[in-house]
Amino acid sequence: MSTHRSQRNSGDHGSGRTSVRKSSNPLYRSSDRAQSWFGFLLIIGLVVGLPAAAISVGTTTLHTGMETVQTQNAERHPVKARLVSDAKPAPDPAGSGSPVRMPVRWTDKDGTRHQGVAQVAPGTKAGTIVNTWADRGGSITEPPMTSKQAVATAWLAGAVTGGATLTVFLLARAGFVYMLDRRRYAQWEAEWQLLEPRWSRRSQG
Structure with missing residues (x-):
């Protein structure tokens, strides 16, 4: 008898774990998944794109600045x-x-x-x-x-480019989230239009 009770309890416990696993986050929507993936892609873009943009602009500015140094010293x-x-x-x-x-x-x-x-x-x-x-x-x-001025200008250009790149990524994320929020609000409104009459009849009853 004790063995039967143990198996039943064990089975109930396992069923409960399966149920929790299936409904661990019932409010997780496709828009939430899209937001998560978009944020992940933005992070990858920042890790790769921000340094590349800053280094590219900084290097180009340094090259141009050193040419200016040589030209002005000659003239x-x-x-x-x-x-x-x-x-x-x-x-x-x-x-x-x-x-x-x-x-x-x-x-x-x-x-x-x-x-x-x-x-x-x-x-x-x-x-x-x-x-x-x-x-x-x-x-x-x-x-x-001077060479020091050219180097300082290159560092400044790289820093400004990095800041501008970060701003663009943040604005892109904010715009995407805003678009998803508008869609969510529209869905919530549509669902409320369906559920509100039922709740009203229940409260009246």
Whole structure:
């Protein structure tokens, strides 16, 4: 008798486990499955695509930047110009002492005289030697880009690309979830239209 009871209890327990396994998550819908798979694919895309995009843009920017460094260093050269007149401070309510643009003169190695405008500190006296840069045409220009600046620009471009790629993936996920939610709400509304009359009759009874 005890053996029979043991087998029956064992059978009931096994049946219960099977029932729980079949209905472990009865609310899991096809839209939930689609959302899970889409999220999984997005993660794979991020793991593969984000580094690839950031490295590609960073490498391209670095290559372009190093070419600019070489070109500008070949086309620009440092000059020692002489300040023509005293550099009077420009009106500056904040009193920050910002550089002012003043006329300068210098002579090239071939004896050609040039005149231009360079930035100097306020209060600099006439005749002071000013270190600046000039292009091949003898015009004052900005210093050439350095290798460090090219590397920093490449890192920045890669970081911005990575951030933009992440934003696109997150927006894609948000858009997909929004579309699924609208579909779910529509399904819930349709089901409620069918069930609500039955519940109303039950409550009235």
